[in-house]
Amino acid sequence: MSSPTAPHGASLYEAHKKVYPRAVTGRFRRLKWAVMGICLAFFYLMPLVRWDRGEGSPDQAILIDLAGQRVYLFGLEFWPQEIYFVTGVMVLAMLLLFLATALFGRVWCGYACPQTVWTDLFVMVERWIEGDRMERVRLDRAAWSWTKLRKKLAKHAIWLGIAVASGCAFVGWFADAPRLSHRLLHGTASMTDYGFVLLLTTTTYLLGGIAREQVCTYMCPWPRIQSALLDEHSRVVSYQAWRGEPRGKASDPTAGACVDCLACVQVCPTGIDIRDGHQLQCIDCSLCVDACDSVMRKLDRETGLIRWESFTGQTQRAAGLPAEWRPVRARTILYAALLLAVAGAMLTGLTLRQPYRMDVLHDRQPLFVALSGERLRNGYVVKLSNQTRSAQVFTLTVANHPEVVLAIAGEQDSAVHHIQLTADPDGQTVYHITAALPQSHMEGGTEPLIFVLSGAGRPDIRVSDHFFGPVWP
Numbered sequence: 001m002s003s004p005t006a007p008h009g010a011s012l013y014e015a016h017k018k019v020y021p022r023a024v025t026g027r028f029r030r031l032k033w034a035v036m037g038i039c040l041a042f043f044y045l046m047p048l049v050r051w052d053r054g055e056g057s058p059d060q061a062i063l064i065d066l067a068g069q070r071v072y073l074f075g076l077e078f079w080p081q082e083i084y085f086v087t088g089v090m091v092l093a094m095l096l097l098f099l100a101t102a103l104f105g106r107v108w109c110g111y112a113c114p115q116t117v118w119t120d121l122f123v124m125v126e127r128w129i130e131g132d133r134m135e136r137v138r139l140d141r142a143a144w145s146w147t148k149l150r151k152k153l154a155k156h157a158i159w160l161g162i163a164v165a166s167g168c169a170f171v172g173w174f175a176d177a178p179r180l181s182h183r184l185l186h187g188t189a190s191m192t193d194y195g196f197v198l199l200l201t202t203t204t205y206l207l208g209g210i211a212r213e214q215v216c217t218y219m220c221p222w223p224r225i226q227s228a229l230l231d232e233h234s235r236v237v238s239y240q241a242w243r244g245e246p247r248g249k250a251s252d253p254t255a256g257a258c259v260d261c262l263a264c265v266q267v268c269p270t271g272i273d274i275r276d277g278h279q280l281q282c283i284d285c286s287l288c289v290d291a292c293d294s295v296m297r298k299l300d301r302e303t304g305l306i307r308w309e310s311f312t313g314q315t316q317r318a319a320g321l322p323a324e325w326r327p328v329r330a331r332t333i334l335y336a337a338l339l340l341a342v343a344g345a346m347l348t349g350l351t352l353r354q355p356y357r358m359d360v361l362h363d364r365q366p367l368f369v370a371l372s373g374e375r376l377r378n379g380y381v382v383k384l385s386n387q388t389r390s391a392q393v394f395t396l397t398v399a400n401h402p403e404v405v406l407a408i409a410g411e412q413d414s415a416v417h418h419i420q421l422t423a424d425p426d427g428q429t430v431y432h433i434t435a436a437l438p439q440s441h442m443e444g445g446t447e448p449l450i451f452v453l454s455g456a457g458r459p460d461i462r463v464s465d466h467f468f469g470p471v472w473p
């Protein structure tokens with residue numbers, strides 16, 4: 001398929017230019033190494049960390065057990081009906097990202113995003129095997145030789161090794177990691193496990209090794225969204241044009257501070273020139289800050305020609321005023337308040353959560369059954385969830401109608417006003433119960449019932465439902 005063309009005949013697609021980021025040293029590069037090390041260690045090693053939960057329970061500190069429908073997080077255990085905690089964590093992460101972006105621009109993209117972390121790792125390997133920027137450019141331009149083939153093969157082999165390790169580590173978050181590693185190595189894991197390892201291996205290799213900055217520029221929606229979160233007080237990596245322009249040689253007294261050495265462009269992992277202004281491709285990694293600062297130091301000039309600066313701060317500096325930064329402003333207050341509110345709600349929910357739960361569901365058909373003695377009977381499904389490792393016996397009563405006669409369906413109607421229900425350990429026990437009420441106690445077609453579950457030395461669990469009877473004309 002031919003590419004679309006502009007009216008004057010030029011292609012609307014720009015051919016991809018491979019980026020060869022140059023090595024750089026400096027405080028932001030050190031920070032990036034540190035964040036990269038922490039993120040990779042967390043991802044690869046966390047599935048191996050153990051947490052003793054007692055007999056019969058998984059001992060993996062963080063485990064997303066899809067088959068068992070549980071999420072284990074150190075001492076906490078979440079069930080499917082507590083999915084709102086997972087939603088809460090996602091909302092927290094989103095608000096944290098909003099706040100960080102409003103304060104420091106794309107700091108997430110530049111430092112902790114998995115795409116950045118793995119790309120950095122892959123580029124590090126590439127640099128180690130093929131050399132720094134100019135050596136890699138020369139190697140790519142050179143004709144195929146034994147040396148070139150050896151270097152390329154070594155690089156791709158290590159990349160593949162990292163990708164396979166990433167795929168194995170990923171599935172380790174969803175199963176007992178040491179046992180799964182053993183099964184994967186001995187060819188006894190399931191096809192699903194191998195399928196996910198293959199999927200993650202392929203995506204890691206392609207996204208981190210081949211696509212690299214193109215993921216950030218073309219595939220990721222975040223650069224498009226983040227511009228709505230930035231304002232004139234957000235700190236982003238910016239070139240101080242008022243100080244740098246006009247560019248010229250260091251010996252030229254009429255030139256600005258920028259000596260046009262292109263060091264900032266050569267170290268940029270997305271291959272852009274920050275002197276053209278803050279751009280969609282910029283991930284605020286600050287490597288250009290390190291590069292320019294080292295040039296300025298060599299020239300014995302003030303550093304900070306490229307720096308973290310807000311638009312307002314830059315304007316103030318240009319006017320010879322001290323640059324102000326306003327981290328506290330309407331949008332950051334809003335994000336921080338929402339963050340605290342969601343965190344507070346989650347903390348309260350975690351503190352108050354009970355290991356037992358009761359759900360009551362009225363039978364759909366029949367709504368009621370008429371019994372002898374002008375009594376009516378309704379049926380209910382009662383589900384008892386027990387998140388502990390031992391069975392627990394509870395007493396079920398009806399709080400607002402003590403005269404209701406309860407029975408477990410199928411068992412002899414013993415005309416009792418309370419019944420004993422056992423909640424099996426680590427699971428859900430389902431009972432079909434019936435409730436009978438003299439028709440004279442009903443004022444209309446329905447009567448509210450409040451079921452109360454007592455026991456286990458815990459506060460009563462109360463669930464409201466209805467009792468149905470005939471509607472008289």
Ligand code: SF4
Pocket residue numbers: 237264267268269270271272273274281282283284285286287288289
């Ligand atoms: S312009 Fe600077 S901060 Fe932006 S991506 Fe390139 S090196 Fe990183």
Ligand code: SF4
Pocket residue numbers: 244257258259260261262263264265275291292293295305306
């Ligand atoms: S590194 Fe600094 S001096 Fe060199 S081109 Fe970039 S802005 Fe100019």
